[in-house]
Amino acid sequence: MSIRRPSVLVGALALAVALTGCGSSSDGDKGETGSDSAKSGSKTRVFEADNGKITIPAAPQRIVATGYAVPALIEADAPLVGISSWKRGEPLMSDEDLATYKKLTKVAGELATETNYEAIAAAEPDLIVIGVPAPVLADVDVKRLETIAPVVAIGPTVPSAWRDLSRKQADAAGALGEFDTRKAAYEAKAAELxxxxxxxxxxxxxxxxxxxxxxxxxxxxxxxxxxxxxxxxxxxxxxxxxxxxxxxxxxxxxxxxxxxxxxxxxxxxxxxxxxxxxxxxxxxxxxxxxxxxxxxxxxxxxxxxxxxxxxxxxxxxxxxxxxxxxxxxxxxxxxxxx
Structure with a gap:
């Protein structure tokens, strides 16, 4: 569920997409709300995404990721049960991450229009993270996905924003621990160079x-x-x-x-x-x-x-x-x- 980049992305990326994340871990945010929480017994929080303020599990256990969220959540060691294809990113992955990527069930193709809603439903996710630009979200039947699980859209804007966006994606997935480890390693190496x-x-x-x-x-x-x-x-x-x-x-x-x-x-x-x-x-x-x-x-x-x-x-x-x-x-x- 991605788009061709940047020949298509050039015209599609919108600067107006907010980069400031929410999804705080306060007790108020984690308080159980809604019928879904009552049924599952899990805690929820409100997370601010491109598609609004969404109530999501505080600690998701089964995540579907698409687009730019795929490499970010693989690296963050998030509990993924399905991903979109992300072939253009394969040469950039470490051997370990590439092995994980290849093993995961593919529930969507390279394009947002290549979404297999039945496959996503079969994966039984408790959270869906869509990593496509806001304009491309129109190619996704978000309403249909919302009948399966909470949906947060966190897509790219300007190229350099990947730092903030990947953090938001990891935050939504409840996987900031491994994310911060990778971030620290990068920053240390960049400082050395x-x-x-x-x-x-x-x-x-x-x-x-x-x-x-x-x-x-x-x-x-x-x-x-x-x-x-x-x-x-x-x-x-x-x-x-x-x-x-x-x-x-x-x-x-x-x-x-x-x-x-x-x-x-x-x-x-x-x-x-x-x-x-x-x-x-x-x-x-x-x-x-x-x-x-x-x-x-x-x-x-x-x-x-x-x-x-x-x-x-x-x-x-x-x-x-x-x-x-x-x-x-x-x-x-x-x-x-x-």
């Missing part, structure tokens, strides 16, 4: 070429601060300069699509340029289009040999981002020798 590159990286003006330009239209994707290709490197002290000329909702607020002729204007001031590649290191067509351009060869950063291919730029959880940190460290190592 920030110290390693502190004498070179923060002093450079950086630009990023994303993987979702449209070659047929003759454009490329320039990513700015807070975008997919930049947000994790920024935790190491990188400074991505510039702003989107005509900001839009979601990803359109942190990336734009200039024509290839605008390449010198867009990235001419960059001291260093990073660009997205696939998990295996291969170059996506949209990025190859830029690298093959004569205009690319004339950019100051290219002439100075300060261009770096970055893998795993689509990380959307702390576990995934650990792989991104390793990839960044491997890619930027030459900076320490220059």
């Amino acid at each position: 920030a110290a390693k590159y502190k004498d070179v990286l923060p002093q450079l003006k950086a630009g990023h070429v994303g993987a979702y330009g449209e070659v047929a239209k003759g454009n490329f994707q320039r990513e700015f601060s807070g975008s997919w290709g930049s947000n994790i490197i920024e935790d190491l002290g990188a400074v991505y300069y510039g702003k989107v000329k005509e900001p839009g909702p979601g990803s359109k607020s942190v990336s734009e699509y200039p024509s290839i002729e605008e390449l010198p204007e867009s990235l001419g001031e960059a001291d260093v340029i990073t660009y997205s590649v696939q998990a295996d290191g291969s170059v996506p067509e949209a990025v190859k289009y830029v690298l093959d351009s004569k205009l690319w060869a004339n950019l100051p950063a290219v002439k100075a040999k300060k261009t770096f291919a970055i893998r795993y730029t689509e990380a959307a959880s702390y576990g995934q981002a650990m792989k991104t940190l390793d990839a960044i460290d491997e890619a930027l190592a030459p900076l320490l020798k220059q």
Whole structure:
């Protein structure tokens, strides 16, 4: 129950989706309310999600997760009984998380429209966590799902918001313990790498070429601060300069699509340029289009040999981002020798 990202996500992600979570653990929130609680004997709490304030189990035991909630809740060791397919995230998973992912029953496909309501009902969840953007929620029959179990929608907004969103998803699942462990590990490693590159990286003006330009239209994707290709490197002290000329909702607020002729204007001031590649290191067509351009060869950063291919730029959880940190460290190592 996910969407193609970001060619579809670019237009779908809405900045208005609130990132501030509720779901506190106060006694008042955990007090038993409603007939469901009376029947099950379990405590409930009110959780604020994209779809409103929802009464959910205080300690859910059987969870169905979809979209971006899938990797977050696998990492948090939540009690999952069904998930949507999330093939694009497989290369980002650790061996252990990937094994868990493969074993779990798939109750939905890659798209929100590929939801198997009968399979979800058969899984007998006591909570359903939908991890798709608010606009895409229209493709899901939420009312039907609500007849099965409480539904909380916690979907992506701007790319860098994965930190807050994955925490909200783990909070709803009652799985903040393992989440906090992974978060701490990431922050410790990011701090270590920030110290390693502190004498070179923060002093450079950086630009990023994303993987979702449209070659047929003759454009490329320039990513700015807070975008997919930049947000994790920024935790190491990188400074991505510039702003989107005509900001839009979601990803359109942190990336734009200039024509290839605008390449010198867009990235001419960059001291260093990073660009997205696939998990295996291969170059996506949209990025190859830029690298093959004569205009690319004339950019100051290219002439100075300060261009770096970055893998795993689509990380959307702390576990995934650990792989991104390793990839960044491997890619930027030459900076320490220059």
